[in-house]
Amino acid sequence: MILHTVNKSPYSSQCLSDCLPRVAPGDAVLLIEDGVYGINCAVSLSMTPVNETILRLRETQVRFYVLREDIKARGLDDHLKGSLFKPVDYEGFVDLVGNADKVLSWY
Amino acid sequence: MKFSIIILGAPYTDEAAETAFRFAQATLKKDHEIYRLFFYHDGVHNASSLMTLPQDEVQPTSRWQQLIEEHQLDAVVCIASALRRGILNKGEARRFSKPADNLLAGFKLAGLGELVDAALQSDKLITFGPCS
Amino acid sequence: MNQATHNSTDAVSPVSTTKRLLVVCRTAPYGSSLARESLETALAAGAMGINVAMLFIDEGVWQLIDNRDAHHKGHTETGKSHSATISALPIYDVGPLLADKESLSQRGIDLGRLADDAEIIETVQVINILNSYEIVLSF
Numbered sequence: 001m002i003l004h005t006v007n008k009s010p011y012s013s014q015c016l017s018d019c020l021p022r023v024a025p026g027d028a029v030l031l032i033e034d035g036v037y038g039i040n041c042a043v044s045l046s047m048t049p050v051n052e053t054i055l056r057l058r059e060t061q062v063r064f065y066v067l068r069e070d071i072k073a074r075g076l077d078d079h080l081k082g083s084l085f086k087p088v089d090y091e092g093f094v095d096l097v098g099n100a101d102k103v104l105s106w107y
Numbered sequence: 108m109k110f111s112i113i114i115l116g117a118p119y120t121d122e123a124a125e126t127a128f129r130f131a132q133a134t135l136k137k138d139h140e141i142y143r144l145f146f147y148h149d150g151v152h153n154a155s156s157l158m159t160l161p162q163d164e165v166q167p168t169s170r171w172q173q174l175i176e177e178h179q180l181d182a183v184v185c186i187a188s189a190l191r192r193g194i195l196n197k198g199e200a201r202r203f204s205k206p207a208d209n210l211l212a213g214f215k216l217a218g219l220g221e222l223v224d225a226a227l228q229s230d231k232l233i234t235f236g237p238c239s
Numbered sequence: 240m241n242q243a244t245h246n247s248t249d250a251v252s253p254v255s256t257t258k259r260l261l262v263v264c265r266t267a268p269y270g271s272s273l274a275r276e277s278l279e280t281a282l283a284a285g286a287m288g289i290n291v292a293m294l295f296i297d298e299g300v301w302q303l304i305d306n307r308d309a310h311h312k313g314h315t316e317t318g319k320s321h322s323a324t325i326s327a328l329p330i331y332d333v334g335p336l337l338a339d340k341e342s343l344s345q346r347g348i349d350l351g352r353l354a355d356d357a358e359i360i361e362t363v364q365v366i367n368i369l370n371s372y373e374i375v376l377s378f
Contacts, residue, residue, distance in 0.1 A: 002369060002370065002375075005233075007122075007123070007126075007235075007236060007238055008238065014297065018265070018296070018297045021362075021365075022296075022365055022366055022369060023366075024366045024369075024370060032126055033122045033123070033126060033238055034122075034238060067126075069129070070126075089133075090129050090130060090132070090133035091133045091136065091137055093130060093133065094110075094130065094133045094134050094137050094139065095137075097110070097231050097233055098108055098137075098139070098231060100231075102232075102373075102374070102375050103231065103232065103233045103234070103375075104263070104369065104375055104377055105233070105234040105235070105236045105377050106236075106265075106377070107115075107123075107234075107236025107237060107238070107377075113376075115273075147276065148272065148273060148276055187279065188276065191272075218283065219279060219280055219282075219283035220252075220283055220286075220287060222280060222283070223260070223280070223283050223284045223287055223289060224254070226258075226260060226284075226374045226376065227254065227256050227258055227289070227374070232374065232376070234376065234377060236377070237273075
């Protein structure tokens with residue numbers, strides 16, 4: 001199982017859209033830093049390839065997370081409600097790394 | 108578990124160094140071992156003793172230094188990346204006849220073999236890539 | 240590669256391991272030093288006797304355009320181009336050099352222009368490759 005970290009906004013960078021097609025069933029995706037601006041992407045980028053890929057991956061037991069501190073710092077707490085991305089703190093981040101075979105950083 | 112952390116972003120300019128620092132703290136808090144911190148690419152600036160921020164701001168470099176000292180961490184700065192970006196220890200400053208050295212105590216300059224070694228010896232390897 | 244006096248790949252000794260390393264390259268050469276530093280990492284691993292492969296995807300595929308005789312403004316006359324370093328990788332036991340077919344076609348890269356040692360792989364293989372190596376490092 002690979003943990004994929006994404007640190008750039010999907011509105012300015014290809015990072016997330018480059019990452020998603022390389023995610024295997026059972027992998028995890030964690031948005032960090034400006035990557036957290038992607039918290040709404042499965043909603044607001046309606047019917048884009050990113051949105052479709054996320055929804056499809058969710059059906060293959062891929063888990064999606066965001067780093068809570070980076071969400072809070074950017075004033076996006078209210079976007080967590082109903083989001084497909086589950087918030088984790090730094091210790092949760094360490095656990096995700098600990099449980100993964102490998103970490104692939106998309107930056 | 109043994110973790111190694113690769114830092115590619117400069118402090119202040121780039122959030123990556125901050126994220127890596129917080130991650131390192133959390134790793135130790137969870138009783139994991141940090142086998143090595145490896146500073147590469149613009150990450151080498153984290154080892155500069157000359158970085159000077161206003162007093163009311165967090166001093167990223169001295170914070171790394173404290174963490175390294177407190178937990179006796181192996182903090183390696185890629186020598187090729189460092190020299191190219193003006194981070195020198197006393198020996199290198201002398202060798203290249205430079206007017207000053209600026210590698211913070213606690214960090215050491217070494218080659219990429221240390222990165223490869225960290226990748227082989229650690230259970231977990233994570234890279235914090237630059238934001239910019 | 241330009242062997243500077245402070246070469247980062249020397250003074251390493253061979254190690255015994257069965258772990259294989261995959262260096263994933265996602266950045267174009269020249270615009271930033273990341274591409275160059277990814278090659279240096281692979282060369283260091285090769286020099287230590289590690290089984291190291293490279294996977295060029297997304298913007299990383301630009302690194303594979305064969306342009307080995309060119310000189311870039313960041314290098315001296317004696318310094319080698321990025322492409323020349325790429326073509327030297329097999330000499331240092333770095334390989335295979337895998338290139339994602341879709342990344343190449345999206346960018347209109349003529350396969351005839353690629354470095355001799357580049358091995359084109361189908362996009363569906365990328366996930367398997369990422370999973371099959373024990374260690375991955377992305378640049």
